[in-house]
Amino acid sequence: MRLQMLRMVSVLALALVVVYSSVAAxxxxxxxxxxxxxxxxxxxxxxxxxxxxxxxQSYPADAIHFSDALRQRxxxxxxxxxxxxDGHILFYHRNGNTVLEIGPFPHEPAHSVTQWRLLLIGAxxxxxxxxxxxxxxxxxxxxxxxxxFSKKPxxxxxxxxxxxxxxxxxxxxxRAANIVTSHFQMNQDLARTIAHEIRxxxxxxxxxxxxxxxxPERKSESAQVIDRATRDIEQxxxxxxxxxxxxxxxxxxxxxxxxxxxxxxxxxxxxxHQCPALEIAYYxxxxxxxxxxxxLTIAIQNLVVNAAKYARDRVDIRFEFDSEKGFCCLAVxxxxxxxxxDALELTDAFTRSATDExxxxxxxxxxxxxxxxxxxxLRLDQSPNLGGTRATLRWPNRA
Numbered sequence: 001m002r003l004q005m006l007r008m009v010s011v012l013a014l015a016l017v018v019v020y021s022s023v024a025a026x027x028x029x030x031x032x033x034x035x036x037x038x039x040x041x042x043x044x045x046x047x048x049x050x051x052x053x054x055x056x057q058s059y060p061a062d063a064i065h066f067s068d069a070l071r072q073r074x075x076x077x078x079x080x081x082x083x084x085x086d087g088h089i090l091f092y093h094r095n096g097n098t099v100l101e102i103g104p105f106p107h108e109p110a111h112s113v114t115q116w117r118l119l120l121i122g123a124x125x126x127x128x129x130x131x132x133x134x135x136x137x138x139x140x141x142x143x144x145x146x147x148x149f150s151k152k153p154x155x156x157x158x159x160x161x162x163x164x165x166x167x168x169x170x171x172x173x174x175r176a177a178n179i180v181t182s183h184f185q186m187n188q189d190l191a192r193t194i195a196h197e198i199r200x201x202x203x204x205x206x207x208x209x210x211x212x213x214x215x216p217e218r219k220s221e222s223a224q225v226i227d228r229a230t231r232d233i234e235q236x237x238x239x240x241x242x243x244x245x246x247x248x249x250x251x252x253x254x255x256x257x258x259x260x261x262x263x264x265x266x267x268x269x270x271x272x273h274q275c276p277a278l279e280i281a282y283y284x285x286x287x288x289x290x291x292x293x294x295x296l297t298i299a300i301q302n303l304v305v306n307a308a309k310y311a312r313d314r315v316d317i318r319f320e321f322d323s324e325k326g327f328c329c330l331a332v333x334x335x336x337x338x339x340x341x342d343a344l345e346l347t348d349a350f351t352r353s354a355t356d357e358x359x360x361x362x363x364x365x366x367x368x369x370x371x372x373x374x375x376x377x378l379r380l381d382q383s384p385n386l387g388g389t390r391a392t393l394r395w396p397n398r399a
Contacts, residue, residue: 058098135165153181255290275308284319299370302363303332310336328397336388
């Protein structure tokens with residue numbers, strides 16, 4: 001990063017020299033103001049002491065050719081100094097029909113201003129360096145963080161000041177890095193959870209097979225255990241497939257206008273297969289709503305499967321429009337025992353209730369993710385109709 005800063009300072013220095021030289025050249029080329037000459041008292045005394053030539057001579061006004069601009073200045077009574085071309089200057093003053101020529105006087109050229117130009121350019125470079133140094137310092141810190149992160153992902157706190165010129169860049173990198181870190185940690189948790197959850201039903205299958213190997217009477221019981229374990233594995237695989245879908249395919253999802261009758265007809269066919277022993281009632285208006293059908297179906301399935309663990313025999317699914325604020329509201333209610341004290345914590349990935357021995361800690365997290373895509377929210381409270389838990393999904397009814 002230091003090399004880049006030195007390159008930038010060199011380019012700025014070259015640019016300042018070019019710009020300054022160009023401006024000075026253009027000024028000299030297009031400037032129409034005549035050059036002014038003055039003499040000091042010492043120059044006048046030296047000319048009087050020399051005495052070899054008269055200091056003042058008179059000429060007819062029309063005997064000397066002047067440009068229109070100089071003639072106008074003489075007519076206005078000004079004293080005009082001209083370079084005689086031999087290192088001397090002459091002064092002219094008009095008095096009536098005559099022009100008084102005074103001089104010549106030795107002309108001392110102005111001192112070189114090169115050092116002042118260099119000083120000005122140097123001062124400008126110092127100011128620019130002071131202005132860009134904080135930016136390069138922050139960039140260097142950001143680069144070091146990126147190098148460390150590339151070796152091992154870690155959570156990056158907010159370190160740069162909001163007044164920093166690269167704060168938007170640093171904040172974007174920080175958020176992206178933290179998302180990557182979260183996914184990295186989640187994948188590790190996912191691998192551990194999959195290994196643990198699949199190992200348990202497989203162990204039950206192997207244990208039951210070992211018991212029934214020499215006892216024909218146990219074969220029927222073994223078949224039931226194996227069937228239940230197989231269903232557990234299928235549910236687990238389906239949960240993780242849903243989890244992978246909501247984690248990876250977010251950018252491909254968009255809300256569109258759907259007929260609620262068609263949506264709930266498709267949803268009912270899915271839920272009938274997943275929860276055949278549960279009585280599910282649907283309440284919805286015969287209208288259209290803005291939603292993403294595939295992801296919302298996954299969310300409702302997860303809510304119904306969660307409700308089926310605690311409900312006695314019934315789950316209601318209600319869809320309503322909030323016409324005043326333009327929101328869609330979908331509630332899944334059950335007639336189970338209701339919420340526990342850890343309800344809010346269950347929306348985190350791989351977090352499950354202390355009383356849930358069959359869950360995988362992904363259901364409510366998937367629902368929350370789906371609502372994030374819909375720019376909505378998930379709420380958990382007590383059902384006023386069935387007395388159990390009510391999960392409410394609420395999102396804007398627009399594209």
